[in-house]
Amino acid sequence: MKPIRILIICLSLVVIQLFPYCKAEKKVEKLNIFAAASLKDVLSNTAEIYKKKTGIELSLNFASSGILARQIEQGADVDFFFSANRDWIDYISKKELLLASSKLELAQNKMALIVPEGSKLRDFENFRPEIIASLFDGRIAIGDPNHVPAGKYAQEILKHHNIWQILKNRALPCKNARETLLMVEMGEVELGIVYLSDAKKSKKVRCIYEFEESDSSPILYYSAHRTNPNSMVQDFQNFLKRPESKRIWKDYAFIVHD
Secondary structure (H helix, E strand, O other): OOHHHHHHHHHHHHHHHHHHHHHOOOOOOEEEEEEEHHHHHHHHHHHHHHHHHHOOEEEEEEEOHHHHHHHHHOOOOOOEEEEOOHHHHHHHHHOOOOOHHHOEEEEEOOEEEEEEOOOOOOOOOOOOHHHHHHHOOOOEEEEOOOOOHHHHHHHHHHHHOOOHHHHHHHEEEEOOHHHHHHHHHOOOOOEEEEEHHHHHHOOOEEEEEEOOHHHOOOOEEEEEEOOOOOHHHHHHHHHHOOHHHHHHHHHOOOEOOO
């Protein structure tokens, strides 16, 4: 065999061996985040900032807290769970699918009564929630109280003011907090009860009343991480405690206690 032919064969073999390495891309480091739908904006912004800061991607999965808890219970791969109430965090922690000692109280919210921007209903002086049923003839959107914390809070508010029995058959149960807001934005319902943070950022609805904190159980957001945390998990846990992270939450109208 001629030397030049041997050289060509050898070079070809080298190229073949190196080809997979040339095509291989650097593996992206990421954390799997399950979060309540009402946290979409604040956590999407957090993900952008955190990736620029660390290079680590936050892979975000949004749904109602109850649905996410069931997914985790069924074996979904998750690093952090952000819940719109304490119950679902405790439920998963008791099954030892999250580390109970990692639970953080992140922020507080309020509930608001909203109408579509074009609604004829206007702001009221000396508004009393007891009159809500008399304001409209159609339906009122709330989260499904069975698995959506925002719906549970809305139901508590209506019961507190003794109008749940009047309105329960007129309530449109939505699959998460963001869908509740969307139903009002689209004019599919005349009224809705949503998180104040959602109401404030939408230009398609008007808030006609902010409910008192005493009208429902405390509206608090929690997070917890998986039971066998690595350094990436620990680093993000520490980030959530810092002023930089708290400022992001405040920017989205959440109440954060320093």
